[in-house]
Amino acid sequence: MTTHHIGRSFPGMAPTIEATCPCPKAPCGLVIQDEITEACREHHWSAAKTTRQSHPADQCPAAAPAVVEPPAAPPADEIRDQVLHAFDHAYTTGVLGYGTPEELLDAYDTSRSTGADRAAAFPPVRPHTLTSIACHLDARAVAIMRPDSQTFAEWQTVVAELRRMADETATTETPAVDLPSLAAALDGLDTLIATSSRDWGQYRVDAWLWAVLCGWDCEEDHEHDELCEDGEAMKEMARQHGWDEATVAKARRYRAAVRAVAEMQPAAGARQDEAQP
Incomplete structure (x- = not known):
């Protein structure tokens, strides 16, 4: 009682x-x-x-509430079936736009998955593919966007993430690179652009290609003075196309890498001799 x-x-x-x-x-x-x-x-x-x-x-209103033990959780498959049964099919398909309640629940599961889960489900992508996409996005951002825009900053974040993923997925074995052929190709591009009648400073894309493949700075091996206008051309391109200091530094870094590779090629006479049958 x-x-x-x-x-x-x-x-x-x-x-x-x-x-x-x-x-x-x-x-x-x-x-x-x-x-x-x-x-x-x-x-x-x-x-x-x-x-x-x-x-x-x-x-008693002042008594501590009794501790109620939660019921034992049923298996996950049973819970999923219960949720599907509770879905309103007409609302799911007519309002939310899913084909079936199952599709809606799959979308919910995907949204709750961790980064590791998504990475495991993502198909493997070769490192050089990720790098190629990053380079393409980087070049397009420089070509069509203002460096001080929010979109440009967002693209650079994506580019950095793609390159990070490429580094993580790269194998320990580095594939052999035909440096002489690459150097010859870069040298040929340099000659082709430098001898063209095109005004390579008029448009942003052209100016960027020249900055990387030919260089806007004076690259003669001498003491730079006002006669060679060292750095002035790059400053003019930066002013004309809205490049900030980081973009100019990137262009110079890319140009230095191109020069380093181009300097690996053999002399012109040696290439001609090798090309003879």
Whole structure:
């Protein structure tokens, strides 16, 4: 039988009457009915006084809530079936645009997957493919965007991430590179561009190609002075096409790499001799 907490104080008011009586109290401040003392002249039956409020002990508003153990979780497949059953098919297909509730749940699973899960599901991509995409995006960003734009910064973030992925997926074995052929190709491009009648500084794409393949700076091996205008051409291109210091530094870094490779080629006479049958 469930005991009660009782009181002679009016409901909604502080239990001042109970505070002064000798009976054991419940957390709510009322008296525990089964433990009323005979000496109490307020709550003992012999006092014949009215009880103005009471509630079962297990429903005491001041008692700590009982800890309810959650039901054991069913298997994942069973939960998935329950969720699918709860989906409104018409809302899923007519409003959300999914073919079936299963497609909606698959999309939800994908959105909650971790980066490692997505990487495992992503098809393997060769490092040089990632690098090629990064170079293409980088070149297009320089060609068509202002370096101080938000889009340019976002593209550079993507480029950096692609290059990082390429580095991570690269194998320890480096494929052999035909440096003499590469050097000859770069030298040929340099000659082709340098002897062209095209104004390579007029458009941003052309100016960037010249900066990398030919170089806007004076590259003669001498002490630079006002006669060679060392650096002035690059400054003019930067001003004309909106290149910031980072872009100019990148162009010079790329140009240095091209020169380093081009200098590996053999002399012209040696190439001609090798080309003879």
